[in-house]
Amino acid sequence: MIIITNNAKMMEETGNSIEKEYIDGTHKDVLIAVRDRIHKGHRLLTHPLSGSVKPNQTPFKSVAISKVPEKLDLDSLDIIEKSIRTYEQFEKIPTDNGKANNERILNDYREIDYKLLESALISANRRG
Amino acid sequence: MKLELGKIPIHDVKFDSESRIEGNTLYLNQEELISHLMVDENIKSITIDVARPGDKTRIMPVKDVIEPRVKVSGKGQVFPGTLSKVETVGQGRTNVLKGMAVVTTGKIVGFQEGIIDMSGPGADYTPFSKLVNLVVVCEPVEGIDQHTHEKTVRIAGLRAAAYLGNLAKDIEAEEIETYETYTVKESMEKFPDLPRVAYVLMLQTQGLLHDTYVYGVDMKHSLPTIIYPTELMDGAIISGNCVSACDKNTTYHHLNNPVVEDLFKKHGKELNFVAVVITNENVYLDDKERSSDWTSKLVEFLDVDGVIISQEGFGNPDTDLIMNCKKIEAKGIKTVIITDEYAGRDGASQSLADADESANAVVTAGNANMVIELPPMDKVIGYQEVADVIAGGFAGSLKPDGSITAELQVIVGATNELGFNKLSAR
Numbered sequence: 001m002i003i004i005t006n007n008a009k010m011m012e013e014t015g016n017s018i019e020k021e022y023i024d025g026t027h028k029d030v031l032i033a034v035r036d037r038i039h040k041g042h043r044l045l046t047h048p049l050s051g052s053v054k055p056n057q058t059p060f061k062s063v064a065i066s067k068v069p070e071k072l073d074l075d076s077l078d079i080i081e082k083s084i085r086t087y088e089q090f091e092k093i094p095t096d097n098g099k100a101n102n103e104r105i106l107n108d109y110r111e112i113d114y115k116l117l118e119s120a121l122i123s124a125n126r127r128g
Numbered sequence: 129m130k131l132e133l134g135k136i137p138i139h140d141v142k143f144d145s146e147s148r149i150e151g152n153t154l155y156l157n158q159e160e161l162i163s164h165l166m167v168d169e170n171i172k173s174i175t176i177d178v179a180r181p182g183d184k185t186r187i188m189p190v191k192d193v194i195e196p197r198v199k200v201s202g203k204g205q206v207f208p209g210t211l212s213k214v215e216t217v218g219q220g221r222t223n224v225l226k227g228m229a230v231v232t233t234g235k236i237v238g239f240q241e242g243i244i245d246m247s248g249p250g251a252d253y254t255p256f257s258k259l260v261n262l263v264v265v266c267e268p269v270e271g272i273d274q275h276t277h278e279k280t281v282r283i284a285g286l287r288a289a290a291y292l293g294n295l296a297k298d299i300e301a302e303e304i305e306t307y308e309t310y311t312v313k314e315s316m317e318k319f320p321d322l323p324r325v326a327y328v329l330m331l332q333t334q335g336l337l338h339d340t341y342v343y344g345v346d347m348k349h350s351l352p353t354i355i356y357p358t359e360l361m362d363g364a365i366i367s368g369n370c371v372s373a374c375d376k377n378t379t380y381h382h383l384n385n386p387v388v389e390d391l392f393k394k395h396g397k398e399l400n401f402v403a404v405v406i407t408n409e410n411v412y413l414d415d416k417e418r419s420s421d422w423t424s425k426l427v428e429f430l431d432v433d434g435v436i437i438s439q440e441g442f443g444n445p446d447t448d449l450i451m452n453c454k455k456i457e458a459k460g461i462k463t464v465i466i467t468d469e470y471a472g473r474d475g476a477s478q479s480l481a482d483a484d485e486s487a488n489a490v491v492t493a494g495n496a497n498m499v500i501e502l503p504p505m506d507k508v509i510g511y512q513e514v515a516d517v518i519a520g521g522f523a524g525s526l527k528p529d530g531s532i533t534a535e536l537q538v539i540v541g542a543t544n545e546l547g548f549n550k551l552s553a554r
Contacts, residue, residue: 049443052372105238115336123412
Protein backbone atom coordinates (compact mmCIF):
# COMPACT_ATOMS: atom_id res chain seq x y z
CA MET A 1 0.00 0.00 0.00
CA ILE A 2 0.91 3.65 -0.29
CA ILE A 3 -0.25 6.29 2.18
CA ILE A 4 -0.87 9.72 0.72
CA THR A 5 -0.66 12.21 3.58
CA ASN A 6 -0.02 15.78 4.67
CA ASN A 7 0.26 14.67 8.30
CA ALA A 8 3.81 14.79 9.67
CA LYS A 9 2.86 12.39 12.46
CA MET A 10 1.96 9.77 9.88
CA MET A 11 5.40 10.19 8.29
CA GLU A 12 7.17 9.80 11.64
CA GLU A 13 5.16 7.06 13.29
CA THR A 14 4.60 4.49 10.59
CA GLY A 15 8.33 3.85 9.96
CA ASN A 16 9.91 2.94 6.65
CA SER A 17 8.10 -0.33 6.02
CA ILE A 18 5.12 1.41 4.42
CA GLU A 19 5.52 3.53 1.32
CA LYS A 20 4.32 7.08 1.82
CA GLU A 21 3.91 10.16 -0.31
CA TYR A 22 4.06 13.38 1.65
CA ILE A 23 1.95 16.20 0.26
CA ASP A 24 3.21 19.60 1.34
CA GLY A 25 -0.23 21.10 1.04
CA THR A 26 -3.80 21.19 2.24
CA HIS A 27 -6.38 18.52 3.05
CA LYS A 28 -7.83 19.11 -0.40
CA ASP A 29 -4.42 18.74 -2.04
CA VAL A 30 -4.24 15.24 -0.52
CA LEU A 31 -7.64 14.34 -1.98
CA ILE A 32 -6.58 15.62 -5.41
CA ALA A 33 -3.31 13.64 -5.23
CA VAL A 34 -5.32 10.52 -4.37
CA ARG A 35 -7.67 11.15 -7.28
CA ASP A 36 -4.70 11.49 -9.65
CA ARG A 37 -3.33 8.15 -8.43
CA ILE A 38 -6.73 6.51 -8.95
CA HIS A 39 -6.71 7.84 -12.52
CA LYS A 40 -3.42 5.99 -12.92
CA GLY A 41 -4.98 2.72 -11.74
CA HIS A 42 -4.35 2.66 -7.98
CA ARG A 43 -7.27 1.43 -5.87
CA LEU A 44 -8.62 3.21 -2.80
CA LEU A 45 -8.08 1.21 0.40
CA THR A 46 -9.46 3.61 3.03
CA HIS A 47 -12.35 6.03 2.90
CA PRO A 48 -11.20 9.62 2.25
CA LEU A 49 -13.94 11.02 4.53
CA SER A 50 -12.69 9.03 7.53
CA GLY A 51 -13.62 10.56 10.85
CA SER A 52 -16.57 12.60 11.98
CA VAL A 53 -14.32 15.65 12.24
CA LYS A 54 -15.62 17.64 9.30
CA PRO A 55 -13.53 18.36 6.20
CA ASN A 56 -13.51 22.09 6.92
CA GLN A 57 -12.24 21.45 10.45
CA THR A 58 -9.22 19.18 10.25
CA PRO A 59 -6.34 20.38 8.08
CA PHE A 60 -4.82 16.87 8.00
CA LYS A 61 -5.73 13.89 5.88
CA SER A 62 -4.18 10.51 5.21
CA VAL A 63 -5.54 8.04 2.68
CA ALA A 64 -4.26 4.55 1.83
CA ILE A 65 -4.23 3.31 -1.76
CA SER A 66 -3.01 0.11 -3.40
CA LYS A 67 0.66 -0.06 -4.28
CA VAL A 68 0.56 -1.45 -7.81
CA PRO A 69 -1.50 0.37 -10.45
CA GLU A 70 -3.89 -1.84 -12.39
CA LYS A 71 -6.81 -0.92 -14.59
CA LEU A 72 -9.01 2.00 -13.49
CA ASP A 73 -11.17 1.02 -10.48
CA LEU A 74 -14.54 2.72 -10.95
CA ASP A 75 -15.67 2.19 -7.35
CA SER A 76 -12.56 4.02 -6.12
CA LEU A 77 -13.13 6.79 -8.63
CA ASP A 78 -16.74 7.16 -7.52
CA ILE A 79 -15.79 7.42 -3.83
CA ILE A 80 -12.95 9.93 -4.33
CA GLU A 81 -15.07 12.12 -6.62
CA LYS A 82 -17.91 12.16 -4.10
CA SER A 83 -15.44 12.89 -1.30
CA ILE A 84 -13.95 15.85 -3.16
CA ARG A 85 -17.45 17.15 -3.86
CA THR A 86 -18.30 16.85 -0.16
CA TYR A 87 -15.04 18.62 0.74
CA GLU A 88 -15.86 21.47 -1.63
CA GLN A 89 -19.30 21.76 -0.12
CA PHE A 90 -17.81 22.17 3.37
CA GLU A 91 -15.12 24.51 2.02
CA LYS A 92 -17.85 27.06 1.34
CA ILE A 93 -18.82 27.16 5.00
CA PRO A 94 -16.83 29.94 6.66
CA THR A 95 -14.37 28.88 9.34
CA ASP A 96 -11.88 30.76 11.40
CA ASN A 97 -9.22 28.17 11.97
CA GLY A 98 -6.53 30.76 12.54
CA LYS A 99 -7.71 31.79 15.98
CA ALA A 100 -8.49 28.43 17.43
CA ASN A 101 -5.98 26.15 15.77
CA ASN A 102 -3.14 26.52 18.22
CA GLU A 103 -0.39 23.91 18.25
CA ARG A 104 -2.15 21.70 20.80
CA ILE A 105 -5.28 21.49 18.70
CA LEU A 106 -3.31 20.89 15.52
CA ASN A 107 -1.57 18.02 17.31
CA ASP A 108 -4.95 16.58 18.29
CA TYR A 109 -6.06 16.69 14.64
CA ARG A 110 -2.81 14.94 13.63
CA GLU A 111 -3.38 12.30 16.30
CA ILE A 112 -6.98 11.59 15.24
CA ASP A 113 -6.04 11.35 11.55
CA TYR A 114 -3.14 9.05 12.43
CA LYS A 115 -5.21 6.81 14.74
CA LEU A 116 -8.07 6.44 12.26
CA LEU A 117 -5.67 5.30 9.54
CA GLU A 118 -3.91 3.06 12.05
CA SER A 119 -7.23 1.28 12.67
CA ALA A 120 -7.40 0.60 8.93
CA LEU A 121 -3.80 -0.66 8.88
CA ILE A 122 -4.77 -3.32 11.43
CA SER A 123 -7.41 -4.53 8.98
CA ALA A 124 -5.03 -4.23 6.01
CA ASN A 125 -2.33 -6.29 7.71
CA ARG A 126 -4.64 -9.29 7.84
CA ARG A 127 -4.45 -9.59 4.06
CA GLY A 128 -1.89 -11.70 2.28
CA MET B 129 -36.36 -13.46 25.40
CA LYS B 130 -38.49 -11.35 27.72
CA LEU B 131 -37.48 -8.25 29.68
CA GLU B 132 -39.55 -6.18 32.07
CA LEU B 133 -38.54 -2.57 32.55
CA GLY B 134 -39.60 -1.15 35.91
CA LYS B 135 -39.80 2.60 35.52
CA ILE B 136 -39.02 4.73 38.56
CA PRO B 137 -39.67 8.43 37.86
CA ILE B 138 -37.00 10.75 39.27
CA HIS B 139 -38.01 14.42 39.50
CA ASP B 140 -35.01 15.81 41.37
CA VAL B 141 -31.51 15.01 42.61
CA LYS B 142 -30.36 16.47 45.93
CA PHE B 143 -27.09 16.19 47.82
CA ASP B 144 -27.42 14.57 51.24
CA SER B 145 -25.47 12.48 53.75
CA GLU B 146 -26.93 9.18 52.58
CA SER B 147 -27.47 8.04 49.00
CA ARG B 148 -31.03 6.79 48.55
CA ILE B 149 -34.25 7.20 46.59
CA GLU B 150 -37.30 8.52 48.41
CA GLY B 151 -40.46 9.06 46.41
CA ASN B 152 -39.36 10.77 43.22
CA THR B 153 -36.19 12.29 44.66
CA LEU B 154 -32.73 10.83 44.45
CA TYR B 155 -30.55 11.85 47.40
CA LEU B 156 -26.85 11.58 46.76
CA ASN B 157 -23.89 11.37 49.10
CA GLN B 158 -21.52 13.22 46.80
CA GLU B 159 -18.30 12.17 48.59
CA GLU B 160 -19.29 8.52 48.47
CA LEU B 161 -19.90 8.65 44.72
CA ILE B 162 -16.65 10.55 44.14
CA SER B 163 -14.60 8.01 46.11
CA HIS B 164 -16.39 5.24 44.20
CA LEU B 165 -15.18 6.81 40.94
CA MET B 166 -11.68 7.70 42.16
CA VAL B 167 -10.66 4.01 42.09
CA ASP B 168 -9.35 4.72 38.59
CA GLU B 169 -5.71 5.77 38.97
CA ASN B 170 -5.96 7.92 35.83
CA ILE B 171 -8.37 10.31 37.55
CA LYS B 172 -6.89 13.31 39.36
CA SER B 173 -10.17 14.81 40.55
CA ILE B 174 -13.91 14.57 40.08
CA THR B 175 -16.54 17.20 40.60
CA ILE B 176 -20.25 16.51 40.58
CA ASP B 177 -22.95 19.00 39.69
CA VAL B 178 -26.67 18.90 38.97
CA ALA B 179 -28.39 20.63 36.04
CA ARG B 180 -32.17 20.76 36.03
CA PRO B 181 -34.63 21.50 33.21
CA GLY B 182 -35.16 25.25 32.99
CA ASP B 183 -31.84 26.14 34.66
CA LYS B 184 -29.78 28.80 32.91
CA THR B 185 -27.02 26.24 32.61
CA ARG B 186 -24.84 25.04 29.76
CA ILE B 187 -23.05 21.69 29.95
CA MET B 188 -20.03 21.27 27.67
CA PRO B 189 -18.20 19.46 26.20
CA VAL B 190 -20.42 16.44 26.76
CA LYS B 191 -18.86 13.03 26.16
CA ASP B 192 -21.66 10.62 27.02
CA VAL B 193 -25.15 10.55 28.49
CA ILE B 194 -26.16 7.45 30.44
CA GLU B 195 -29.44 6.40 32.02
CA PRO B 196 -29.02 4.70 35.42
CA ARG B 197 -30.35 1.14 35.44
CA VAL B 198 -30.01 -1.97 37.60
CA LYS B 199 -30.80 -5.64 37.13
CA VAL B 200 -33.45 -6.76 39.62
CA SER B 201 -33.73 -10.30 38.32
CA GLY B 202 -32.46 -12.32 35.39
CA LYS B 203 -28.94 -13.06 34.28
CA GLY B 204 -26.03 -10.66 34.35
CA GLN B 205 -25.63 -7.04 35.35
CA VAL B 206 -25.96 -3.81 33.38
CA PHE B 207 -23.09 -2.89 31.02
CA PRO B 208 -21.83 -6.48 30.68
CA GLY B 209 -18.27 -6.94 29.48
CA THR B 210 -17.51 -3.29 30.20
CA LEU B 211 -18.38 -2.80 33.83
CA SER B 212 -19.67 -6.19 34.91
CA LYS B 213 -18.74 -9.69 33.88
CA VAL B 214 -19.65 -11.02 30.45
CA GLU B 215 -23.01 -12.70 30.69
CA THR B 216 -25.95 -12.44 28.26
CA VAL B 217 -28.40 -9.79 29.48
CA GLY B 218 -31.84 -8.79 28.22
CA GLN B 219 -34.13 -10.97 30.29
CA GLY B 220 -35.76 -10.82 33.72
CA ARG B 221 -36.41 -7.40 35.21
CA THR B 222 -34.41 -4.17 35.09
CA ASN B 223 -35.23 -1.04 37.05
CA VAL B 224 -34.73 2.28 35.27
CA LEU B 225 -34.39 5.75 36.77
CA LYS B 226 -36.59 7.70 34.36
CA GLY B 227 -36.21 11.44 34.03
CA MET B 228 -32.55 11.67 34.96
CA ALA B 229 -29.17 10.90 33.43
CA VAL B 230 -25.47 10.87 34.15
CA VAL B 231 -23.64 13.27 31.84
CA THR B 232 -19.85 13.09 31.49
CA THR B 233 -17.67 15.94 30.30
CA GLY B 234 -14.01 16.10 29.40
CA LYS B 235 -11.70 17.97 27.04
CA ILE B 236 -10.06 14.90 25.60
CA VAL B 237 -8.90 16.74 22.50
CA GLY B 238 -8.80 20.48 21.98
CA PHE B 239 -11.61 20.81 19.47
CA GLN B 240 -14.40 19.15 21.39
CA GLU B 241 -17.97 20.13 20.85
CA GLY B 242 -21.11 18.84 22.53
CA ILE B 243 -23.47 21.28 24.23
CA ILE B 244 -26.53 20.66 26.37
CA ASP B 245 -28.38 23.88 27.23
CA MET B 246 -30.92 23.37 30.01
CA SER B 247 -33.05 26.35 28.87
CA GLY B 248 -33.42 28.75 25.97
CA PRO B 249 -33.52 27.93 22.26
CA GLY B 250 -30.64 25.41 22.50
CA ALA B 251 -32.69 23.33 24.94
CA ASP B 252 -35.34 22.81 22.28
CA TYR B 253 -32.86 20.90 20.11
CA THR B 254 -31.71 18.31 22.65
CA PRO B 255 -33.90 15.79 24.47
CA PHE B 256 -31.42 15.82 27.35
CA SER B 257 -32.49 19.31 28.44
CA LYS B 258 -35.67 17.68 29.75
CA LEU B 259 -33.77 15.46 32.21
CA VAL B 260 -32.29 16.13 35.63
CA ASN B 261 -28.63 15.68 34.75
CA LEU B 262 -25.99 14.60 37.22
CA VAL B 263 -22.85 15.95 35.58
CA VAL B 264 -19.54 14.22 36.25
CA VAL B 265 -16.59 16.48 35.47
CA CYS B 266 -13.58 14.23 35.27
CA GLU B 267 -10.05 15.69 35.46
CA PRO B 268 -7.37 13.17 34.43
CA VAL B 269 -3.84 12.91 35.80
CA GLU B 270 -1.16 14.74 33.83
CA GLY B 271 0.32 13.18 30.73
CA ILE B 272 -2.18 10.47 29.81
CA ASP B 273 -2.83 9.97 26.11
CA GLN B 274 -6.17 10.70 24.45
CA HIS B 275 -7.13 7.05 24.21
CA THR B 276 -6.68 6.43 27.95
CA HIS B 277 -8.38 9.72 28.75
CA GLU B 278 -11.44 8.75 26.70
CA LYS B 279 -11.63 5.33 28.34
CA THR B 280 -11.28 6.84 31.81
CA VAL B 281 -14.18 9.24 31.25
CA ARG B 282 -16.28 6.53 29.58
CA ILE B 283 -15.86 4.06 32.45
CA ALA B 284 -16.38 6.75 35.12
CA GLY B 285 -19.74 7.61 33.56
CA LEU B 286 -20.86 3.98 33.46
CA ARG B 287 -19.66 3.45 37.03
CA ALA B 288 -21.64 6.50 38.23
CA ALA B 289 -24.76 5.30 36.39
CA ALA B 290 -24.45 1.81 37.90
CA TYR B 291 -23.97 3.32 41.38
CA LEU B 292 -27.16 5.38 41.02
CA GLY B 293 -29.06 2.51 39.42
CA ASN B 294 -28.15 0.30 42.34
CA LEU B 295 -30.12 2.61 44.67
CA ALA B 296 -33.27 1.40 42.90
CA LYS B 297 -32.55 -2.33 43.14
CA ASP B 298 -35.12 -3.02 45.87
CA ILE B 299 -37.76 -0.54 44.76
CA GLU B 300 -41.01 -1.98 43.42
CA ALA B 301 -41.70 0.02 40.27
CA GLU B 302 -45.27 1.20 39.74
CA GLU B 303 -45.02 1.18 35.98
CA ILE B 304 -43.73 -1.94 34.30
CA GLU B 305 -43.33 -2.38 30.57
CA THR B 306 -42.72 -5.79 29.03
CA TYR B 307 -40.75 -6.47 25.84
CA GLU B 308 -40.63 -9.93 24.34
CA THR B 309 -38.84 -11.34 21.31
CA TYR B 310 -39.66 -14.84 20.13
CA THR B 311 -37.36 -17.32 18.46
CA VAL B 312 -37.58 -17.53 14.67
CA LYS B 313 -39.83 -20.60 14.72
CA GLU B 314 -42.08 -19.33 17.54
CA SER B 315 -42.69 -15.98 15.88
CA MET B 316 -43.47 -17.57 12.51
CA GLU B 317 -46.09 -19.74 14.20
CA LYS B 318 -47.54 -16.88 16.25
CA PHE B 319 -47.66 -14.29 13.47
CA PRO B 320 -47.81 -16.23 10.19
CA ASP B 321 -49.47 -13.38 8.28
CA LEU B 322 -47.48 -10.40 9.53
CA PRO B 323 -44.59 -8.92 7.56
CA ARG B 324 -41.22 -9.84 9.04
CA VAL B 325 -39.02 -6.87 9.88
CA ALA B 326 -35.40 -6.64 11.03
CA TYR B 327 -33.49 -3.61 12.24
CA VAL B 328 -29.92 -3.04 11.03
CA LEU B 329 -28.21 -0.86 13.63
CA MET B 330 -24.97 0.64 12.31
CA LEU B 331 -22.39 1.43 14.98
CA GLN B 332 -19.61 4.00 14.75
CA THR B 333 -16.25 2.16 14.69
CA GLN B 334 -13.61 4.26 12.93
CA GLY B 335 -10.98 4.43 15.64
CA LEU B 336 -9.86 6.87 18.33
CA LEU B 337 -12.88 8.75 19.77
CA HIS B 338 -15.09 7.04 17.17
CA ASP B 339 -15.70 3.64 18.79
CA THR B 340 -18.54 1.49 20.10
CA TYR B 341 -18.33 -1.53 22.37
CA VAL B 342 -20.62 -4.57 22.43
CA TYR B 343 -20.26 -6.74 25.53
CA GLY B 344 -16.81 -5.14 25.83
CA VAL B 345 -15.79 -6.01 22.26
CA ASP B 346 -14.54 -3.18 20.07
CA MET B 347 -17.14 -3.54 17.30
CA LYS B 348 -14.68 -2.64 14.53
CA HIS B 349 -13.06 -6.03 15.05
CA SER B 350 -16.34 -7.96 14.85
CA LEU B 351 -18.38 -9.26 11.97
CA PRO B 352 -22.01 -8.11 11.92
CA THR B 353 -24.10 -10.20 14.25
CA ILE B 354 -27.57 -10.68 15.69
CA ILE B 355 -28.60 -9.34 19.07
CA TYR B 356 -31.93 -9.44 20.94
CA PRO B 357 -33.39 -5.94 21.21
CA THR B 358 -33.76 -6.32 24.98
CA GLU B 359 -29.99 -6.81 25.31
CA LEU B 360 -29.62 -3.16 24.25
CA MET B 361 -31.90 -2.15 27.13
CA ASP B 362 -29.47 -3.68 29.64
CA GLY B 363 -26.44 -1.84 28.30
CA ALA B 364 -24.93 -4.46 25.97
CA ILE B 365 -23.86 -1.59 23.68
CA ILE B 366 -21.72 1.24 25.06
CA SER B 367 -20.77 4.46 23.29
CA GLY B 368 -17.13 5.47 23.02
CA ASN B 369 -18.00 7.96 20.30
CA CYS B 370 -16.99 11.49 21.24
CA VAL B 371 -17.13 13.24 17.87
CA SER B 372 -20.02 14.83 16.03
CA ALA B 373 -22.26 15.71 18.95
CA CYS B 374 -25.46 16.11 16.95
CA ASP B 375 -25.53 12.65 15.40
CA LYS B 376 -23.59 10.40 17.73
CA ASN B 377 -25.44 7.70 19.59
CA THR B 378 -24.77 8.11 23.30
CA THR B 379 -25.15 5.17 25.65
CA TYR B 380 -28.53 6.70 26.62
CA HIS B 381 -29.63 6.35 22.99
CA HIS B 382 -28.56 2.70 22.87
CA LEU B 383 -30.52 2.00 26.09
CA ASN B 384 -33.59 3.82 24.74
CA ASN B 385 -33.32 3.10 21.01
CA PRO B 386 -36.51 4.62 19.54
CA VAL B 387 -36.49 2.33 16.48
CA VAL B 388 -36.56 -0.68 18.82
CA GLU B 389 -39.23 1.00 20.95
CA ASP B 390 -41.48 1.70 17.94
CA LEU B 391 -40.97 -1.74 16.38
CA PHE B 392 -42.00 -3.33 19.68
CA LYS B 393 -45.18 -1.17 19.70
CA LYS B 394 -46.17 -2.68 16.35
CA HIS B 395 -44.78 -6.15 17.13
CA GLY B 396 -47.47 -8.82 16.85
CA LYS B 397 -49.99 -6.27 15.55
CA GLU B 398 -48.75 -4.77 12.29
CA LEU B 399 -45.45 -6.59 11.93
CA ASN B 400 -43.21 -9.27 13.32
CA PHE B 401 -40.05 -7.68 14.77
CA VAL B 402 -37.61 -10.51 14.19
CA ALA B 403 -34.18 -9.29 15.32
CA VAL B 404 -31.62 -6.53 15.53
CA VAL B 405 -28.55 -6.91 13.32
CA ILE B 406 -25.60 -4.84 14.49
CA THR B 407 -22.84 -3.85 12.11
CA ASN B 408 -19.82 -1.55 12.02
CA GLU B 409 -18.58 1.51 10.11
CA ASN B 410 -14.87 0.91 9.51
CA VAL B 411 -12.42 3.12 7.64
CA TYR B 412 -10.96 0.26 5.57
CA LEU B 413 -12.98 -0.25 2.39
CA ASP B 414 -12.67 -4.05 2.35
CA ASP B 415 -14.21 -4.05 5.84
CA LYS B 416 -17.16 -2.06 4.48
CA GLU B 417 -17.66 -4.56 1.66
CA ARG B 418 -17.41 -7.54 4.01
CA SER B 419 -19.72 -6.08 6.66
CA SER B 420 -22.41 -5.01 4.18
CA ASP B 421 -22.20 -8.45 2.49
CA TRP B 422 -22.72 -9.91 5.92
CA THR B 423 -25.70 -7.75 6.98
CA SER B 424 -27.48 -8.52 3.71
CA LYS B 425 -26.75 -12.22 4.18
CA LEU B 426 -28.04 -12.19 7.77
CA VAL B 427 -31.33 -10.46 6.92
CA GLU B 428 -31.82 -12.79 3.94
CA PHE B 429 -31.19 -15.74 6.27
CA LEU B 430 -33.82 -14.34 8.67
CA ASP B 431 -36.21 -14.30 5.72
CA VAL B 432 -37.47 -10.79 6.43
CA ASP B 433 -39.68 -8.67 4.19
CA GLY B 434 -38.39 -5.32 5.33
CA VAL B 435 -35.43 -3.73 7.07
CA ILE B 436 -34.92 -0.42 8.83
CA ILE B 437 -31.31 0.79 8.71
CA SER B 438 -29.99 3.52 11.00
CA GLN B 439 -26.64 5.25 10.60
CA GLU B 440 -24.25 6.90 13.05
CA GLY B 441 -22.08 9.82 11.98
CA PHE B 442 -21.30 11.55 8.73
CA GLY B 443 -19.23 11.11 5.56
CA ASN B 444 -17.51 7.76 5.58
CA PRO B 445 -20.54 6.02 7.19
CA ASP B 446 -22.71 7.31 4.34
CA THR B 447 -20.87 4.75 2.20
CA ASP B 448 -21.67 1.94 4.67
CA LEU B 449 -25.30 3.09 4.78
CA ILE B 450 -25.67 3.01 1.00
CA MET B 451 -23.80 -0.33 0.70
CA ASN B 452 -26.13 -1.88 3.29
CA CYS B 453 -29.19 -0.43 1.58
CA LYS B 454 -28.13 -1.48 -1.95
CA LYS B 455 -27.16 -5.02 -1.05
CA ILE B 456 -30.27 -5.66 1.04
CA GLU B 457 -32.57 -4.22 -1.65
CA ALA B 458 -30.79 -6.40 -4.24
CA LYS B 459 -32.03 -9.42 -2.31
CA GLY B 460 -35.61 -8.25 -2.81
CA ILE B 461 -36.00 -6.90 0.73
CA LYS B 462 -37.46 -3.41 1.17
CA THR B 463 -35.44 -0.90 3.19
CA VAL B 464 -36.00 2.39 4.96
CA ILE B 465 -32.87 4.31 5.95
CA ILE B 466 -32.55 6.85 8.76
CA THR B 467 -29.86 9.50 8.46
CA ASP B 468 -29.25 13.22 8.91
CA GLU B 469 -28.01 15.86 6.50
CA TYR B 470 -25.06 18.16 5.98
CA ALA B 471 -26.73 20.19 3.30
CA GLY B 472 -24.98 23.53 3.81
CA ARG B 473 -26.27 26.44 5.85
CA ASP B 474 -29.08 27.10 3.40
CA GLY B 475 -29.97 23.40 3.19
CA ALA B 476 -29.65 23.48 -0.60
CA SER B 477 -26.56 21.29 -1.11
CA GLN B 478 -26.21 17.52 -1.47
CA SER B 479 -27.20 15.98 1.90
CA LEU B 480 -25.15 12.79 1.95
CA ALA B 481 -21.68 11.94 0.69
CA ASP B 482 -23.07 8.90 -1.08
CA ALA B 483 -26.35 7.98 -2.77
CA ASP B 484 -28.05 5.25 -4.78
CA GLU B 485 -31.41 4.90 -6.48
CA SER B 486 -32.31 1.95 -4.25
CA ALA B 487 -32.23 4.33 -1.26
CA ASN B 488 -35.74 5.52 -2.12
CA ALA B 489 -37.22 5.55 1.37
CA VAL B 490 -35.28 7.93 3.60
CA VAL B 491 -36.08 9.46 6.97
CA THR B 492 -33.98 12.53 7.82
CA ALA B 493 -33.27 13.79 11.31
CA GLY B 494 -32.44 17.34 10.18
CA ASN B 495 -29.72 19.53 8.69
CA ALA B 496 -26.67 19.72 10.97
CA ASN B 497 -25.26 22.76 9.13
CA MET B 498 -28.19 24.95 10.16
CA VAL B 499 -27.05 27.98 12.16
CA ILE B 500 -28.55 28.68 15.58
CA GLU B 501 -28.07 31.35 18.22
CA LEU B 502 -27.46 30.27 21.80
CA PRO B 503 -27.90 33.03 24.40
CA PRO B 504 -25.50 33.37 27.35
CA MET B 505 -26.14 31.15 30.36
CA ASP B 506 -25.60 32.00 34.03
CA LYS B 507 -23.53 28.89 34.61
CA VAL B 508 -21.31 26.60 32.55
CA ILE B 509 -20.59 23.10 33.82
CA GLY B 510 -17.54 21.47 32.29
CA TYR B 511 -14.88 23.46 30.54
CA GLN B 512 -15.68 27.04 29.56
CA GLU B 513 -12.40 27.36 27.63
CA VAL B 514 -13.69 24.78 25.15
CA ALA B 515 -16.35 27.29 24.19
CA ASP B 516 -13.57 29.64 23.17
CA VAL B 517 -12.21 26.99 20.86
CA ILE B 518 -15.59 26.23 19.36
CA ALA B 519 -15.88 29.98 19.09
CA GLY B 520 -12.88 30.70 16.97
CA GLY B 521 -12.58 27.28 15.52
CA PHE B 522 -15.13 26.12 13.10
CA ALA B 523 -18.64 25.67 14.25
CA GLY B 524 -19.53 28.96 15.81
CA SER B 525 -18.45 32.07 17.57
CA LEU B 526 -18.44 33.01 21.21
CA LYS B 527 -19.40 36.61 21.78
CA PRO B 528 -18.15 38.66 24.75
CA ASP B 529 -21.51 38.26 26.53
CA GLY B 530 -21.21 34.45 26.41
CA SER B 531 -23.69 33.88 23.61
CA ILE B 532 -22.71 31.47 20.83
CA THR B 533 -23.53 31.42 17.14
CA ALA B 534 -23.08 27.86 16.04
CA GLU B 535 -24.13 25.17 13.66
CA LEU B 536 -26.68 22.73 15.00
CA GLN B 537 -23.98 20.05 14.98
CA VAL B 538 -22.58 21.31 18.31
CA ILE B 539 -25.73 20.27 20.22
CA VAL B 540 -25.82 16.78 21.69
CA GLY B 541 -28.40 14.61 19.96
CA ALA B 542 -29.85 17.42 17.81
CA THR B 543 -29.98 15.38 14.58
CA ASN B 544 -29.69 11.90 16.08
CA GLU B 545 -29.95 9.29 13.37
CA LEU B 546 -32.05 6.91 15.45
CA GLY B 547 -34.73 9.60 15.41
CA PHE B 548 -34.34 10.35 19.12
CA ASN B 549 -34.67 14.07 18.66
CA LYS B 550 -37.14 16.87 18.57
CA LEU B 551 -36.85 18.16 15.01
CA SER B 552 -39.72 17.54 12.66
CA ALA B 553 -41.21 19.04 9.55
CA ARG B 554 -44.73 19.50 8.31
